[in-house]
Amino acid sequence: MDEWKKDKPYYDYSVEELEKFPIVKFEIAKDAFDGPFSCCHTKTQKVRKKKILNHITFEYEVWRCPKCKTDYLDSKQARIYEKFYFINKAIEEEIKFKRNLNYDGHNYFVRFPNEVTHNWHKKMTVSIIPVASNEFFVKIE
Numbered sequence: 146m147d148e149w150k151k152d153k154p155y156y157d158y159s160v161e162e163l164e165k166f167p168i169v170k171f172e173i174a175k176d177a178f179d180g181p182f183s184c185c186h187t188k189t190q191k192v193r194k195k196k197i198l199n200h201i202t203f204e205y206e207v208w209r210c211p212k213c214k215t216d217y218l219d220s221k222q223a224r225i226y227e228k229f230y231f232i233n234k235a236i237e238e239e240i241k242f243k244r245n246l247n248y249d250g251h252n253y254f255v256r257f258p259n260e261v262t263h264n265w266h267k268k269m270t271v272s273i274i275p276v277a278s279n280e281f282f283v284k285i286e
């Protein structure tokens with residue numbers, strides 16, 4: 146093989162064949178990691194999946210190849226899956242700050258340790274996501 150054949154897609158070349166071509170510069174489109182992807186010469190399809198770890202049910206979407214059943218995550222799906230992975234890791238390894246629950250006569254509140262509040266400011270807001278009656282995820286933004 147001496148030259149690139151325009152009608153032959155890159156994935157039909159072997160690595161050894163591709164190495165014979167000169168180095169080519171290219172830009173990756175901003176949406177290059179957005180689905181649907183191509184696999185087995187066909188488009189992947191969005192599929193919902195469910196995973197239960199540490200009593201937490203996590204529902205997420207993947208792009209699945211209808212032929213070989215390989216699942217792919219786009220960049221947004223990967224970020225969501227990564228958060229789920231870290232939350233589970235924190236639960237399994239018991240990574241936590243144990244604090245007393247305070248009560249001012251009207252509301253319960255929790256003080257965050259100084260180690261994690263260096264870049265916080267008064268205009269930030271808190272999102273509290275309930276998982277169970279005594280379990281919550283807290284996001285400061």
Ligand SMILES: [Zn+2]
Pocket residue numbers: 184185210211212213214215
């Ligand atoms: Zn496939």
